[in-house]
Amino acid sequence: MLLTESTSPALLSTRQAPRLAVTDLSATYLEGGEVLRALEAISFEIADGEFVALIGPSGSGKSTLLDIISGLFPQSEGEVQLAGSSYATEDRLGHTAYMRQRDLLLPWRTALDNAALALEVQGEPKRSARRTAAARFPEFGLAGFEDAYPAQLSGGMRQRIAFLRSVLTNRPLLLLDEPFGALDALNRVALQAWLLDLWERQRQAVLLVTHDVDEAIFLADRVIVLSARPGRIVHTETVALPRPRARAMVTGDAFLGHRTHLLDALGLLRAPGPGGPGGPENLQ
Ligand code: ADP
Numbered sequence: 001m002l003l004t005e006s007t008s009p010a011l012l013s014t015r016q017a018p019r020l021a022v023t024d025l026s027a028t029y030l031e032g033g034e035v036l037r038a039l040e041a042i043s044f045e046i047a048d049g050e051f052v053a054l055i056g057p058s059g060s061g062k063s064t065l066l067d068i069i070s071g072l073f074p075q076s077e078g079e080v081q082l083a084g085s086s087y088a089t090e091d092r093l094g095h096t097a098y099m100r101q102r103d104l105l106l107p108w109r110t111a112l113d114n115a116a117l118a119l120e121v122q123g124e125p126k127r128s129a130r131r132t133a134a135a136r137f138p139e140f141g142l143a144g145f146e147d148a149y150p151a152q153l154s155g156g157m158r159q160r161i162a163f164l165r166s167v168l169t170n171r172p173l174l175l176l177d178e179p180f181g182a183l184d185a186l187n188r189v190a191l192q193a194w195l196l197d198l199w200e201r202q203r204q205a206v207l208l209v210t211h212d213v214d215e216a217i218f219l220a221d222r223v224i225v226l227s228a229r230p231g232r233i234v235h236t237e238t239v240a241l242p243r244p245r246a247r248a249m250v251t252g253d254a255f256l257g258h259r260t261h262l263l264d265a266l267g268l269l270r271a272p273g274p275g276g277p278g279g280p281e282n283l284q
């Protein structure tokens with residue numbers, strides 16, 4: 001029998017399951033005997049190949065959310081589904097490529113050995129892990145630096161090595177926690193363009209945490225805004241910019257409209273009291 005979409009609803013539903021579905025998720029930490037609520041009633045989905053940015057004040061639970069999705073930290077309530085299947089916390093480990101905030105390179109390992117690390121951790125023999133990593137060095141702008149140590153490299157290069165380490169595992173969901181957070185503005189812009197180019201070719205689903213509103217708009221299909229702690233979703237902005245994105249778009253009306261909506265959702269368009277909530281210094 002010929003299977004078509006109309007004759008095979010099961011097949012159809014498998015194909016349409018989102019890469020990630022988070023439902024009614026909340027998270028707590030125990031801090032000095034007290035329960036601290038970090039996230040509350042978080043629900044959203046990311047389709048295959050979709051680029052979603054997550055933005056919110058410092059302490060709103062962005063890193064916690066990524067830790068939970070990757071399986072490093074348990075939610076206290078709610079569900080995480082990957083490609084239509086529900087996974088317990090520890091079973092999610094190894095299903096995502098995760099670049100944690102301040103993902104440090106090991107100073108005693110060369111650039112190549114740092115990049116190959118994720119594959120080695122997965123059990124791949126060192127030689128083939130190094131071969132796989134080396135093959136991607138040119139694409140990441142790292143050719144010729146295989147044997148350099150992290151201390152000999154620029155901040156942008158170190159970020160790209162950490163990034164390469166995350167994507168080498170070839171997983172269909174990429175979690176990035178402020179990957180360009182430590183870089184100056186020029187380096188950020190260069191790496192944003194480079195990330196977009198890579199994503200256009202690989203089309204993994206991406207969840208990117210950033211504190212930079214412009215970065216979120218420029219990169220993402222959708223921007224999710226969290227409130228201050230406990231983090232709740234207060235706004236979702238669908239970005240109506242065509243792809244491929246061009247830097248000149250950041251001065252256009254559509255871009256400025258998105259920026260206004262996002263700054264408003266973050267409470268940054270209301271006059272803040274000195275040091276009070278809503279000051280830009282709290283957006284990290
Ligand atoms: P963000 O990444 O948005 O800045 P985090 O997810 O790092 O926020 O933290 C959310 C809240 O949870 C913060 O108030 C933070 O202090 C608290 N928190 C984070 N990690 C821990 C931990 N291991 N133990 C106790 N509290 C934590």
Ligand code: MG
Binds near residue numbers: 062063
């Ligand atoms: Mg964080």
